[in-house]
Amino acid sequence: MTPKPDLIEKVRQQVDLDFSQRIASLGKLVRIPGIAWDAFDANDLERSAEAVAQLFEDSGVFPEVEIKRASVDGISGAPAILASRPAKNGKPHILLYAHHDVQPPGDDKEWLTPAFEPTAKDGRIYGRGAADDKAGVIAHLTAIETLKAIAGTDFDLGLSIFIEGEEEAGSRTFRAFLDENKDKLAADVIIVADSMNWSPEVPALTVSLRGVVAIDFKIRTMEHAVHSGMFGGAIPDAMIPMVKVLNSLHDDKGNVAIQGLKTYKFEDLPYTDANLRSDSSLLAQVSQIGDGGLMDRLWGKPSLTVIGIDFPSVAMASNTLLPSVSAAVSLRIAPGQDPQEALELLKAHILGNVPFGAVVEFGEFETGKPFMSDASGWAQNMAKNSLEAAFGNPTVDIGIGGSIPFIADLTEVFPDAQILVTGVEDADSRAHSPNESVHLVGLKNAMVAEALFLLSGNELQSE
Ligand SMILES: [Zn+2]
Known part of the structure; x- marks a missing residue:
């Protein structure tokens, strides 16, 4: 009407x-x-x-x-x-x-x-x-x-x-x-x-509105910490599998690499790359990430951010192989995506990409539709x-x-x-x-x- x-x-x-x-x-x-x-x-x-x-x-x-x-x-x-x-x-x-x-x-x-x-x-x-x-x-x-x-x-x-x-x-x-x-x-x-x-x-x-799925997980490789000069090179500290898992979450273009997540298509709007760069303070020499239109990437596609990691700070660094590392990741999900399903896909991705048989333990999680x-x-x-x-x-x-x-x-x-x-x-x-x-x-x-x-x-x- x-x-x-x-x-x-x-x-x-x-x-x-x-x-x-x-x-x-x-x-x-x-x-x-x-x-x-x-x-x-x-x-x-x-x-x-x-x-x-x-x-x-x-x-x-x-x-x-x-x-x-x-x-x-x-x-x-x-x-x-x-x-x-x-x-x-x-x-x-x-x-x-x-x-x-x-x-x-x-x-x-x-x-x-x-x-x-x-x-x-x-x-x-x-x-x-x-x-x-x-x-x-x-x-x-x-x-x-x-x-x-x-x-x-x-x-x-x-x-x-x-x-x-x-x-x-x-x-x-x-x-x-x-x-x-x-x-x-x-x-x-x-x-x-x-x-x-x-x-x-x-x-x-x-x-x-995009939804959200956030989860903490821990990767373990040993019962306790050991000297890197004695065991380094023969056994993995927990950070090696953690880095590989985190690296697997995006492809080379910066798209989220978790299989099976939904996307939603938006019409392009007059919001330019220059607008995005100045609004977000992106440095001049750094490129954008992801395939597809800007509106799709901002509103219609999943995005994943590592939002926390438990690891010694640089000031506290020592020559030690660490037995466990924890990380928190936050996944924004597309309109139309079921959060529980997205959580299961994220967990399956982590389990499917952890090398050397390292142990993964999932902790707290949060979902928003x-x-x-x-x-x-x-x-x-x-x-x-x-x-x-x-x-x-x-x-x-x-x-x-x-x-x-x-x-x-x-x-x-x-x-x-x-x-x-x-x-x-x-x-x-x-x-x-x-x-x-x-x-x-x-x-x-x-x-x-x-x-x-x-x-x-x-x-x-x-x-
Ligand atoms: Zn308000």
């Missing part, structure tokens, strides 16, 4: 009309340094939750706006904002997610404007949380207010909001919160506004049409090379919900870094798009 031109115009006018008020609300939130890390004042987080709850309360759309916490192991989580109103006349129910907590400011000296003082400059608003994710909160609020202004207070669409308070601190009680508030959170569509657009003029939908949005559902299509109408350009599909663990929780607790990962950031937003900012044109376009999505949902013919 493509939004009609007169509706697009109406929404744009409404968003324009209220825009300075929305930016003022965003500024109020940016002034509250709500950080969910233990080292920071929990009162600020509380004030942040109260300010957000007040905004949704003032919208008059929800019968009740609550500030709630879940607890895990007897320890209470950060305050989250929860509100819900039921759908009527067979219309869908939509859950809007964002988070109100922010990253610590980091080094004050690196900020060109004060971290917690919203500052307008060059078409952007600067400040910690101005983008991640207080702009996401304000985009949801604007979409709801615009729906109300155009469709009337008695609209049929079901709506829930869940504004988390500890996303930047690892979402410790997220799963418990979902389980405890399942009734109010259950929805046909979940909009997670915590990602980015390609630019302020080109919208993006985050269609996939990848995410791929459901392209066959109505929501993705409607979201793309709304984004295109708002931004005036087609939507590009983007992926994320890392994982967002709470997305896996959402898919587990609400397996039938269609999850849309949208956002307000752009490539220059510098979330988590000093001088974080949101582009005002990009933010306004994101607001218009989300309002169009809610209005289209409100008009959707029930099956």
Whole structure:
């Protein structure tokens, strides 16, 4: 369903009309340094939750706006904002997610404007949380207010909001919160506004996230350490098989060499080798690795990193054959890959490449599911049409090379919900870094798009 031109115009006018008020609300939130890390004042987080709850309360759309916490192991989580109103006349129910907590400011000296003082400059608003994710909160609020202004207070669409308070601190009680508030959170569509657009003029939908598999393993060749001058040359110390195993994990071009792992194909986007080089600080004389397009390598193919190794430091080095060495490896897996299967393939690869009959012992492991949005559902299509109408350009599909663990929780607790990962950031937003900012044109376009999505949902013919 493509939004009609007169509706697009109406929404744009409404968003324009209220825009300075929305930016003022965003500024109020940016002034509250709500950080969910233990080292920071929990009162600020509380004030942040109260300010957000007040905004949704003032919208008059929800019968009740609550500030709630879940607890895990007897320890209470950060305050989250929860509100819900039921759908009527067979219309869908939509859950809007964002988070109100922010990253610590980091080094004050690196900020060109004060971290917690919203500052307008060059078409952007600067400040910690101005983008991640207080702009996401304000985009949801604007979409709801615009729906109300155009469709009337008695609209049929079901709506829930869940504004988390500890996303930047690892979402410790997220799963418990979902389980405890399942009734109010259950929805046909979940909009997670915590990602980015390609630019302020080109919208993006985050269609996939890579998953992760990490494992520790130990290689043993002897019962105890011996002198390298007495036995070196006749028996292997544990580092020789370890080096050979680690070397076997990539081919000569730097592709992951584990057989049987899945890959996922992305369209190429205007992100150049020069962009990659400067964004990653890759040295001028060092080449890239891997076959295929850049987007495929960053988002759609597996990547493997040795993230730790237990071996004497250079300062402590002595002429000894070591009996055992441990390493930790982390494997990013493609969207669509089962983490358990990837773990088994990784273990089989290690066992199949260890020479001299050295003993391998596997230790702790961790898995995180990848995410791929459901392209066959109505929501993705409607979201793309709304984004295109708002931004005036087609939507590009983007992926994320890392994982967002709470997305896996959402898919587990609400397996039938269609999850849309949208956002307000752009490539220059510098979330988590000093001088974080949101582009005002990009933010306004994101607001218009989300309002169009809610209005289209409100008009959707029930099956
Ligand atoms: Zn965020």
